[in-house]
Amino acid sequence: MSRIIFVCLIFAAIITLQTEIYGAEQGEQQQPPADANAEIQEYIKKYGYTDKSSSTVAAQPIPMIQSDQPQPAGGAPKDLAGRVKLYVNKLGSTAQISDQTFGKNQLVKLGSKAVPHLNDYLLKDKRTYVRIQIARVLGIIKDELAIPSLEAAAASQYPALNKTCVEAIAGIGGRFSEESLSRIESSTKDEAILAAIKEAKEKQKKQIK
Known part of the structure; x- marks a missing residue:
């Protein structure tokens, strides 16, 4: 009986030794190349290392490094209010027309979520001149939430702004647009605005047909 126990202990010791050797070999295989830079080594140790000589993947791919993450256009702030402010200021740039175009395009890309800020x-x-361009942007976005602000701005002392606001309201279209144009038409004697409203209504009729 004692001999059987002795033999079993020997087998157990052999199995344990083989396991330790195998584990050590596996650990060596998982080590990254010595010439890898420190940053890559850190990611490899954390997420695993893929041996180029093997057809199997040891771990998930290394994630994108923070510096490579896509940033908002023009280095803009991440918050919506900050971006709208930046792009509105671009509209007011007197240095380069390209800045104004960039600001306009970015505001249009923001879409309806920018409308409350643009209304302000x-x-x-x-x-x-900035307000005129904002009115044009709102006309392109075509969100009905902009109609009350456009209607209010259309009663300013600046004919060019008034006309642009009317055109923007007409461009938005729909029942609220038609009602707004009717209110403006009944409350103004400005020939330029009346002509713009008439033209807008004619366009709307053509679209319906």
Whole structure:
């Protein structure tokens, strides 16, 4: 009996030794190349290492490094209000026309989510030429939430702004647009605005046909 126990202990010791040797070999295989830079070594150790000589993948791919993450266009702030402010200021650039075009295009890309902020700038910004461009942007976005602000801005003392707002309202289209144009038409004697409203209504009729 004692001999049987002794033999079993020997087999157990052999199995344990083989396991340790196998584990050590596996650990050596998982080590990254010595010439890898420190940053890559850190990722390899954390997420695993793929041996080029093997057809199997040892672990998941290394994730994108933070510096490679896509950033908002033009280095813009990540928050919506900050981006709208930046692009509105681009509209007011007197240095390069390309800045104005860039700002306009970026605001259009933001779409309806930018409308509440654009409404505020349309009514409060002191730069008339910026307000005119904002009205054009709102006309392109075509969100009905912009109609009340456009209608209010259309009653300003600046004919060019008034006309642009009317054109933007007409461009948005729909029942609320038609009602807004009717209110403006009944409350103004400005021939340019009346002509713009008439032209807008004619376009709407053609679209319906």
